[in-house]
Amino acid sequence: TKKAAPPPPEPIAPSQGGMGLGFFIAQTLLERTGGKVSVGAGEGTKGQPRGARVVVRWPRPALEVAS
Numbered sequence: 570t571k572k573a574a575p576p577p578p579e580p581i582a583p584s585q586g587g588m589g590l591g592f593f594i595a596q597t598l599l600e601r602t603g604g605k606v607s608v609g610a611g612e613g614t615k616g617q618p619r620g621a622r623v624v625v626r627w628p629r630p631a632l633e634v635a636s
Contacts, residue, residue, distance in 0.1 A: 592608070599625065599627070602627065603627065603628050603630075604625065604626060604627035604628070605625075605626045606623065606624065606625050606626075607623070607624045608621060608622070608623050608624075609621070609622045609624075610622065
């Protein structure tokens with residue numbers, strides 16, 4: 570018999586906040602491999618801000634595996 574999937578983790582409440590380490594770690598790893606990451610406000614309908622926009626750019630050679 571298959572076991573049921575574990576419940577999803579509880580989301581972090583805005584009052585708890587976070588330390589921002591996840592973004593810092595991702596940004597550091599990207600930059601060390603020649604990539605860049607930028608974050609900005611997403612655009613909703615009628616120009617109203619909605620969510621976030623994250624752009625990741627990696628040079629193609631950094632993504633290709635040497636054979």
